[in-house]
Amino acid sequence: MTPxxxxxxxxxxxxxxxxxxxxxASHDAGATSxxxxxxxxxxxxxxxxxHQPDSPGVRKCMRAVGKNLSQGCISALVAxxxxxxxxxxxxxxxK
Numbered sequence: 001m002t003p004x005x006x007x008x009x010x011x012x013x014x015x016x017x018x019x020x021x022x023x024x025a026s027h028d029a030g031a032t033s034x035x036x037x038x039x040x041x042x043x044x045x046x047x048x049x050x051h052q053p054d055s056p057g058v059r060k061c062m063r064a065v066g067k068n069l070s071q072g073c074i075s076a077l078v079a080x081x082x083x084x085x086x087x088x089x090x091x092x093x094x095k
Contacts, residue, residue: 032080039076043069067091 044058047065051057062069069077077083 032082033076036073036076036080036082040069040073043073067094 040062043062043065044053047068048058048061051061074083074088078085078088
């Protein structure tokens with residue numbers, strides 16, 4: 001990578017972390033873990049980037065496209081306690 005592309009890649013990664021900051025956070029919950037932010041960044045850009053990162057629309061959008069989220073994002077959400085494994089299993093069964 002050239003120095004410019006390295007800087008641009010680093011800026012994109014930092015933006016992804018910031019953009020997904022409220023991805024899985026509910027109105028009553030605390031901040032989303034860095035693991036969830038990183039695991040779900042691609043899903044945010046693929047499905048919900050039309051919503052502002054800190055808007056309520058992000059969470060609603062991610063729930064709406066839940067069946068299409070990557071396994072890494074789903075696993076991070078389950079590990080962080082944002083989503084129950086039983087809910088994921090039901091949704092996978094109806095996929």
